[in-house]
Amino acid sequence: MAKDAEVKTAVEMAKEQRSISVAEFFEKNRHLLGFDNPTKALLTVIKEAVDNSLDACEEANILPEINVEIKEIEENRYKITIEDNGPGIMKEQIPRIFAKLLYGSKFHRLRQSRGQQGIGISASVLYAQLTTGYPAVIYSKPKPKGKTHMFHLKIDIMNNEPEIIKEELIDDGLKHTGTKIVLIIEGRYVQRYHSPDEYLKQTAIVNPWAHIKYKSPTGETFDFPRVVNKLSKRPKEIKPHPYGVELGVLIRMLKTTKARNVSAFLQHEFSRVGANSAEEICRLAGIDPTEKPQTLTHEYQEKLLKSMQKVKLMRPPTDCLSPIGENLLKEGLSKEIKAEFITTITRDPSVYRGIPFQIEAGIAYGGELKKEMYSDQATVLRFANKIPLLYEPSGCAITRAISSIKWRRYGLDQSPGNVPRGPLIILVHIASAWVPYTSESKESIANYPEIVKEIKLAVQECARRMLMYIRKQTRVKRETQRLNIFKNYIPLIVENAKELAGVKANIDIEPILDKVIKKDLIDNGKD
């Protein structure tokens, strides 16, 4: 038994029990958002800001122009500046967007965008505040001829509310419309795999319509040029599909709907449900279609969900998706990767758990890759909604799908269960209204069988084209080698025969060579 002094009563305990602010929660669990270590934190901050900029530009139909600068101001302390030419943000929204966690427009809708939850950028602000104590500095100019709003912002951690340190309207701010954020964070800059350099290069591949300029901590400047003057297709917002709804969500929807009866509820709140389907769902669930949605008991709510998922419905509409497109993806790969062969494919949309998704893949093979690769294994570039995924490759559906392909069929070496070996880059992009990440830090994609299957099909098609290319190359190479053998030795035969015979004669070997080569091409074709 513990001593009396340590015994607490329920009353005393109740005094200590209180709700935890989401900001407070993430203060203690920063790894959930991708701030586990200084290297990753630096990357995450860049990533969140760049993703937001790209989303904003595309939503406003502006060709993105993004400047990134990372400066080491003292050891392990970096000043990060990211500026875009997007639409800017209304003054009233700025504090909440940057200094309130889980505030945003993207969570509640089903439409493809880079950000999903509205955590990323405010988490970066929180991280800066926690590690260096500096507020975030935000510049925003929504009107081309207007002034620039400047804010110094912190997060009130206990209440998850913005704390405005300073607010000013300045004349000589941004030149165009757009947003600029300056953060001072603790971090560590590395090169290669997990570097901002790599992240921005990969971003440039899948956003060939964006122009990104980057100044790295070493003072090096990178320019990732825009190669197409057209944004990818704009995604439309869709309603959820009955197959992809969970009970909790359904219950909330039933409560908050403006529909007067269950039939109307089903038809208005979900995609692909018409009057007939709605009636069938109600009949299966034993519910009167004219009943008020709010009055359903828990038992019938569950029955409703089950029958919703039993009825035959059309697949969800796919115009909520915004794939990069085969041609643009190829442009993107070609501009950043010097390979001798590049092929890309965009598959038709598919569905997992009622959520539409679409797979795109590309393979870049040979050329400079023969010298430049870090290892003899293929490099896998993973993307979700046009965001590069740099961490956690092993658990990802993309890696799993690629490793499960029998690469020997495609002329590459492979140790079992691994990605193939060879001078190639395999790119996979999943576009979805809701990407099933395995964690909030958006590092890898969950292994839904539908998704793995689609990835496999896409990569296999690229691999097949690559094999055809390699075969053709080897055929051409072999033919050239054969011709060279004849070109080398026939003159030697004639020369040595002359020497052996002890005769001097001018012999034109071209006609002989012609005959031999023509005949060899025919005979060789028979092999």
Next chain:
Amino acid sequence: MEKTDKKVIKKRLEEIGKEIVEQAKSKKVPYIRVPSRTTNNIVFDPKSLCYVIGDKTITRSAGNIRHVKPLAQMLKVASFCKELVEEELKHETKRGLYYISESWGEKLKFDEQPESDNIIEDIEAIIGEPREDFHIIPNPGGAVYGDLTLKFKNPSGKMMKINCLQTADGQTIGPRMSEAEIAECNAKRVIAIETSGMYNRFMEENAHKKFNAILVNLEGQATRATRRLIKRLNEIKKLPVYIFTDGDPWGLHIAMVIMAGSAKSAHINKMLATPSAKWIGVTASDIKKYKLRSDKLKDVDIKRIKELKKDPRYKSDKRLLEELKIWEEIKKKAEQQALLKYGLRYVVDEYFPAKLKEMEKK
């Protein structure tokens, strides 16, 4: 059969080149016909009692990807050999040729020696002369002892004469010795002996005087130079040849190669084989008759006997076939030196005269 005149050799080599030049002049894809040396073109000629090459030829064409390089190399080798023949005193070995090709540049040099060896054999087959005649010489091996005077040019070109009795261990048979002029020969027969031990016994027991013979040490399987010298003694001086080997199928086959040539050298066997030579023993019957100390035949020995029984060179000789059968029965083999159990002199005083008498009776 004397050595072919060097002018004839030179002319035959040149003809290979001339044919190609003529083809090229008339815009034909150059090619050359080479007597095929594959097994299906090697036939046993019952008349000459040796393996000879048949009349199948293969074509090496400049239009064939696999032939074009060897054809260029063959012409280069032939040119090189022509120069050797012109120089008269210069010779080279097959191994040496392989290394010399290094100086012909990346395109013509041989990657491995079997490639150049094969071309040498092709040239032998085309011109129908052993390579010694175009100065690609075999390694020396074997020795000759007895009252035989040979006349030859030494490596510096000086004319020399040597009597094979005036040597310590017999005269080594190298390429110059095998082609040397037979200046004087008073012997009546040639006795070729497989092992150095028995050869020494014969020398010390004065067997050359006793049998009026030239003794040849084969040192196992006879080299080309040794076979060539034996053939020339047999053909030019009409000396009968007797071969004395160990008492096992391998010893018998050493004798057979001297008599009928080997399959590998079928294209030049007529230069090397001595069909009238006779195998003295040790025969399988001798093992029984002289109660020789013996070893059990091993599996490889029995396998060899079965192979030899099917060989056309044996099929035409009832005596040899009979001996093979006896070996199979007694399953025993004995070395030549097993005869020493009867004392050092026995083999020369008793065994060999008896065997010789038996052979000469036939």
